[in-house]
Amino acid sequence: MKWSILTLVGADQPGIVAAVSGALFDAGCNLGQASMMRLGDNFAIMLRVSHAAETDLRGVLAEVCQRLSLHLHLDEDVTSDQPAVDPDVQVTVYGADRSGIVAQVAGALAEAGLNITDLESDMGGDPQHPIYVMSLEGVAGEGIEALQRAVENLDSTIEVNIDEISTLRA
Numbered sequence: 001m002k003w004s005i006l007t008l009v010g011a012d013q014p015g016i017v018a019a020v021s022g023a024l025f026d027a028g029c030n031l032g033q034a035s036m037m038r039l040g041d042n043f044a045i046m047l048r049v050s051h052a053a054e055t056d057l058r059g060v061l062a063e064v065c066q067r068l069s070l071h072l073h074l075d076e077d078v079t080s081d082q083p084a085v086d087p088d089v090q091v092t093v094y095g096a097d098r099s100g101i102v103a104q105v106a107g108a109l110a111e112a113g114l115n116i117t118d119l120e121s122d123m124g125g126d127p128q129h130p131i132y133v134m135s136l137e138g139v140a141g142e143g144i145e146a147l148q149r150a151v152e153n154l155d156s157t158i159e160v161n162i163d164e165i166s167t168l169r170a
Contacts, residue, residue, distance in 0.1 A: 001050050003032065003077035004057055010070035012043040019064045024049060027060040037120075048077060087117045087137035088165050089144055095158035097123060097130035104154060105134070112150035113142030137165065 008020060017036060024031065032048035051057065057074055065072050091114075093105050106116065116138040125131035140147055144164055151160040 002053050003079075004049050004051065005075045005077055006045065006047045006049055006057065006061075007073040007075075008045040008047075008061075008065070008070045009042055010065075010068055012038050012041055013068065016043050016045070016068055016070070019068060020045060020047075020061065020070075023060055023064050024051075024057075027055060027057075028052065029055065029057075029060070085139050086165075087139055089114070089138055089140045089147065090163045090165050091134075091136050091138070091147070092161045092163075093132070093134040093136075093158060095132050095155070097125070097132040098157075101132050101158060102134065105151070105158065105160065108150040108154060109138070109147055112146040113140060114147055115139045115141060 008016075010016065021031065028051065030050040032050060034048070035044075035046045037044060049057065058072065061070075061072055064070065091105075091109065093101065095101055102121065106119075109116070116136050118138075119134065119136040121132065121134040123130055124133050144162060147162050151162070154160065
């Protein structure tokens with residue numbers, strides 16, 4: 001068995017998840033980690049799939065992609081001997097919407113040793129006063145204090161909260 005990463009994007013409509021997962025199941029594939037969400041009027045799927053080496057995933061999904069007008073991108077999974085590391089920090093960001101918030105915050109956190117493992121963002125507020133909201137998780141390689149120091153000098157219109165994640169997993 002081997003692992004591949006699938007990305008599918010198309011106009012949001014009922015049945016996308018059912019059609020994609022059904023075609024993969026029928027071809028003997030197993031689903032691993034997944035992220036599926038609406039982005040504007042689009043629906044995006046990022047999916048880790050286990051399958052036989054000879055399985056042609058493009059062929060498996062060709063009819064579904066054609067019928068639902070989905071764009072497919074396929075990559076081989078990056079394999080590593082390193083064990084997976086659970087995130088140990090959650091960062092939430094709020095600010096008046098403007099260009100550069102993600103770049104500014106992510107840059108400061110990266111310089112302080114944060115490896116981002118998950119990031120979601122959305123818009124709030126109203127059309128006259130839009131608010132950008134971002135939530136991310138990651139591994140604080142140099143500790144939470146380094147992250148807190150890194151965001152102290154960010155634009156004062158950005159509020160950043162950093163919290164330790166201390167979930168025990170068996």
